[in-house]
Amino acid sequence: MxxxxxxxxxxxxxxxxxxxxxxxxxxxxxxxxxxxxxxxxxxxxxxxxxxxxxxxxxxYMAVLFIPSAVAIFFMAELLSRQWLPLVLATFVATPVGIVVSGHFMQWLLRRGEKQ
Incomplete structure (x- = not known):
């Protein structure tokens, strides 16, 4: 290990x-x-x-993200000023990233089956 x-x-x-x-x-x-x-x-x-x-x-990935989640509570002022980029990143960029990653993975799997 x-x-x-x-x-x-x-x-x-x-x-x-x-x-x-x-x-x-x-x-x-x-x-x-x-x-x-x-x-x-x-x-x-x-x-x-x-x-x-x-x-x-x-x-144990959830445990690794706890410090980041706690830090959000101490950045309320910054988050209130930057709400638009955060909303766009959450509701636009994240789904686009998931779709692109899924298509890339399917392409890799098809390519692996051909070999």
Missing amino acids: LSGFVTLLLFTVAGEAISAMFNLPVPGAVTGLILLLIWLRVKGGVSDNLQKVSQFCIH
Whole structure:
């Protein structure tokens, strides 16, 4: 299980480094996930250790978001000034992101079946 955690950590650090080095508009964590996806495609699958660590992280994801949710209560003034971008991000960008991700996943699955 330790090797799975180290793998996730290495890809996160690599993504942060690449995003900072090339001044990318994408967060380093996202860059790391893209690198991990490419690596898993080249490798041909997910190891048992990486799968166990990933399931563990998903299981406790709600706990990881609690600090962010608590911080919202202390930012009431900022939120009241920035309500329009927040509403647009929530009700427009989120569904668009879900649809695009779903289509991309279907494309990847069809591509994998052809191979």
